[in-house]
Amino acid sequence: MAKTGQTSVIAVSDPAALAKAAADRITARIVANGGRVAICMSGGSSPKQLFELLATDTYRSRIPWDRVHWFIGDERFVPADNPLNNMRMARQAFLDKCAPPANVHPILTDTADAEEAARRYESELKSFYGADRLDSTRPLFDVVLLGVGPDGHTASLFPEYPAVEETQRWVIEVPKAHVEPFVPRVTLTLPTLASCREMMFEASGAGKRAILTRVLDGEDMPATRARSQGETVWLLDKAALPENFRA
Numbered sequence: 001m002a003k004t005g006q007t008s009v010i011a012v013s014d015p016a017a018l019a020k021a022a023a024d025r026i027t028a029r030i031v032a033n034g035g036r037v038a039i040c041m042s043g044g045s046s047p048k049q050l051f052e053l054l055a056t057d058t059y060r061s062r063i064p065w066d067r068v069h070w071f072i073g074d075e076r077f078v079p080a081d082n083p084l085n086n087m088r089m090a091r092q093a094f095l096d097k098c099a100p101p102a103n104v105h106p107i108l109t110d111t112a113d114a115e116e117a118a119r120r121y122e123s124e125l126k127s128f129y130g131a132d133r134l135d136s137t138r139p140l141f142d143v144v145l146l147g148v149g150p151d152g153h154t155a156s157l158f159p160e161y162p163a164v165e166e167t168q169r170w171v172i173e174v175p176k177a178h179v180e181p182f183v184p185r186v187t188l189t190l191p192t193l194a195s196c197r198e199m200m201f202e203a204s205g206a207g208k209r210a211i212l213t214r215v216l217d218g219e220d221m222p223a224t225r226a227r228s229q230g231e232t233v234w235l236l237d238k239a240a241l242p243e244n245f246r247a
């Protein structure tokens, strides 16, 4: 596995400040890379405010949309128009308004099963990257955005599921999630997520504080194992910030 870089925790006042901090960091990464950019987005509810912000004039005018490609880190195996579909939320919040359709890369769920969906997405990522093996000197993504679930899962990598140990596949099926909604999922694996310049976790609210305390304390969980080969940043609002990170 690629060598991992520096990890930091950044605390901001509230969810609005969190979305702004994330939007600023993503925009800075996009602008810093003068060529083709790849962003891997998280699912769940945490990134909604960030996504909506990217569609506002302030960010819309700064992002060179033609050269930015948008991927998703995990997907529920439900149709594209199902409210549970992760990419659907991103599309509604900003992609349909801002991004050229060819630059939006959903995990397609019109396949026979989640395994086929995973294999197809893996092929798409390999063809985008231009190689079958990840090279630690050339990250796949500029930014990987992630969230954390109450059990320490990130993307659809759940504690004690075989997907967490996968080192060969880039994308893998998760036959059944043990959290709601109880549907099969497709997820990028840890080595694939690690192949980025910056991994950015976003979490807000007091409900996340207990799990963040355990993850940032280093307890072995998928969210703890997820590390960028470049920079890893935990963007947290005040309510989510573990006690020992408070001044």
Ligand SMILES: O=C1O[C@H](COP(=O)(O)O)[C@@H](O)[C@H](O)[C@H]1O
Binding pocket: 042, 043, 044, 045, 046, 047, 074, 075, 086, 146, 147, 148, 149, 153, 154, 155, 156
């Ligand atoms: O199941 C999922 O949960 C995590 C966390 O979701 P959130 O609603 O608490 O933000 C998310 O990052 C992941 O992509 C999603 O599929």
